[in-house]
Amino acid sequence: MIWKEIFYRGGVMLLKPKVSVIVPFFNAEGTIAKCLYSILANKKVSMEIICVNDGSLDNGQKVVEQIRKRHLNIKLFSHKSNKGLFQARLTGITMARGKYIGFVDSDDYVSSSFFTQLYQKAVESDADIVAGRIMNVSSEDVFYIQNRCLDFPYTRWDEHKNLYDLYWQQEGRCYPWHVIWNKLYRRELWEYVYSELKDKSIYLTMMEDFIFSSVILSNVQTFASGRTCVNLQKEFYYYVQSENNMTSVKGNYERWKQNIADMGRAFGEVKNFLEGKGILPLYGQHLEQWKQRYSRYWNRNIKRTEFTDIQKDRLLELLKKSLDISQLEMPDEEDEYYYSEAEFMSGGAEK
Secondary structure, three states: OOOOOOOEEEEEEEEOOOOOEEEEEEOOOOOOHHHHHHHHHOOOOOOOOOOOEEOOOHHHHHHHHHHHHHOOOOEEEEEOOOOHHHHHHHHHHHHHOOOOOEEEEOOOOEOOHHHHHHHHHHHHOOOOOOHHHEEEOOOOOEEEOOOOHHHHHHHHHOOOHHHHHHHHHHHOOOHHHHOOOEEEEHHHHHHHHHHHOOOOOOOOHHHHHHHHHHHHHHOOOOOOOOOOEEEEEEEEEEEOOOOOOOOOOOOHHHHHHHHHHHHHHHHHHHHHHHHHHHOOHHHHHHHHHHHHHHHHHHHHHHHOOOHHHHHHHHHHHHHHHHHHOOOOOOOOOHOOOOOOOOHOOOOOOOO
């Protein structure tokens, strides 16, 4: 990949940005404007926003084009057909020119200084990865956070601890570990692993973050400074959960089938990666526990849906087949990582 210091748009010279924010979107005309304006509010850091239209069938691209007319730092690329979130993010990565790369999903938004503060922290700490906090927003506009992860593991890591060990030891308990949209990454990390990712032709609309994180975090310890930092307590990524979300209890049955199949493929891809690197013996048991934990979550989620009993039974059988699990269990107290509302209902959240 070639990373240019200067490019031109409409005859205007634009310098290389400090931060590249990648926003894939598919049929997001109702949410993409709020998403983009929240990113644009981060005015104190030079930034480009790379929007990747993944074959949308609605007017989402027109919305982006209208905003783009007023903001020269927005770039737009369109897939001719829907390739899935995994491929859309890879497309954005190839276009990024910033020193750091971040991601925002098109139905989410960020605080007005999220990227500004993460970038400043990255520079001060010479960090490869900086993470903010995730604020969940329910369909009833209630704000809450995963209270298990208030002490995010990055805060406990130093040069004497293996970051990748910590990643696997939490076995899926700490959601902020494996999602990529609550973080800034030094761009060279993505350049380093791009060759391992670019030839994957898999179509995924969920769990792609698990693959990305399992690959990229394996290289942090051996690349560049190998430092990470976090604990930016007041900078939030707002993860919006609506009735249109992929795992809504009122969701589309065919989409649930796709999601369960995606989950199985994601676990399979990560297992193949670990095996190819010769480190499956080190982390295979953690991978299995992670898979078992997710089977428990999804068992419960399926039973909570409004599908018919026959549809639920079919989804449960597909879950067992996709994850290669013979017996499904329900989550126990150790699995739970939600929820705490009090801190945020008393004025903690910026909307």
